[in-house]
Amino acid sequence: xxxxxxxxxxxxxxxxxxxxxxxxxxxxxxxxxxxGLALPxxxxxxxxxxxxxxxxxxxxxxxxxxxxxxxxxxxxAALAGLNDDFIAALEQAPDGTYTLGTDYPTYFEVMPHCNxxxxxxxxxxxxxxxxxxxxxxxxxxxxxLRDKLAKLLGFESYAxxxxxxxxxxxxxxxAAFIHELLxxxxxxxxx
Numbered sequence: 001x002x003x004x005x006x007x008x009x010x011x012x013x014x015x016x017x018x019x020x021x022x023x024x025x026x027x028x029x030x031x032x033x034x035x036g037l038a039l040p041x042x043x044x045x046x047x048x049x050x051x052x053x054x055x056x057x058x059x060x061x062x063x064x065x066x067x068x069x070x071x072x073x074x075x076x077a078a079l080a081g082l083n084d085d086f087i088a089a090l091e092q093a094p095d096g097t098y099t100l101g102t103d104y105p106t107y108f109e110v111m112p113h114c115n116x117x118x119x120x121x122x123x124x125x126x127x128x129x130x131x132x133x134x135x136x137x138x139x140x141x142x143x144x145l146r147d148k149l150a151k152l153l154g155f156e157s158y159a160x161x162x163x164x165x166x167x168x169x170x171x172x173x174x175a176a177f178i179h180e181l182l183x184x185x186x187x188x189x190x191x
Contacts, residue, residue, distance in 0.1 A: 001037040004029060027165075034164060036153055043152060050149045054142060061138045064131035072122045073097040081115030102127045 008025070017025070032038065036047035075097055079087050086109055091099040100106055100123055107127050114120050146158035155161040159171040168174040 001032040004032065030165065034153060034161065039152070047149060047152055050145050050152070054145050054149070057138050057142045057145070061131070061135050061142070064134045064138065068102065068130040068134075070126045070130055071099045071101045072119075072126050073099060074116075074119050074122070078116045078119040079114065081113050082110065083113070102130055 004025070008029075012025070036044045039047065073093065076087075079090075079098060087098065093099065100110060100119070102123070107123060110123055111120055143158075146161075150156070150158040150161040153161060155164065157171070163169065163171055163174060166174075168177065
């Protein structure tokens with residue numbers, strides 16, 4: 001960051017650059033700003049603490065999901081369309097029902113291959129709700145820390161920080177694009 005600053009303050013003022021070189025310089029400097037390198041040392045230390053805490057919460061969030069052993073019970077008929085070898089490997093309860101876990105191998109075998117929509121729906125709901133309600137508090141901490149990080153870095157919100165490096169640059173531009181796209185898609189759908 002300091003090397004780039006020194007270049008821009010001295011040789012960068014007189015040296016001719018191509019559009020691509022100027023774009024590279026501008027984007028690199030913006031990346032440095034988004035990382036907090038333009039901040040005073042004590043503010044940068046606070047940014048780094050927040051990033052560390054966010055990392056810890058992200059790990060906890062994923063651990064909660066990985067530790068969740070949710071499952072659903074379904075009849076043999078509810079497994080229509082699935083491979084016999086897959087079904088044979090499932091845990092079967094004394095009442096004859098089969099256990100479908102929310103682990104990745106089971107989920108990604110059932111969702112595209114099971115012919116019974118109710119089975120897919122039940123598994124989808126169980127899969128989508130893994131680590132609920134444990135992750136609610138974790139997610140609330142993540143949201144609060146992201147907001148604090150964005151404001152420390154000089155952004156209105158985390159959405160503004162997150163999209164700053166993208167082509168849209170602001171959440172408002174992205175939202176306008178999506179609304180325009182929906183409007184055009186609705187017209188095509190009506191045809």
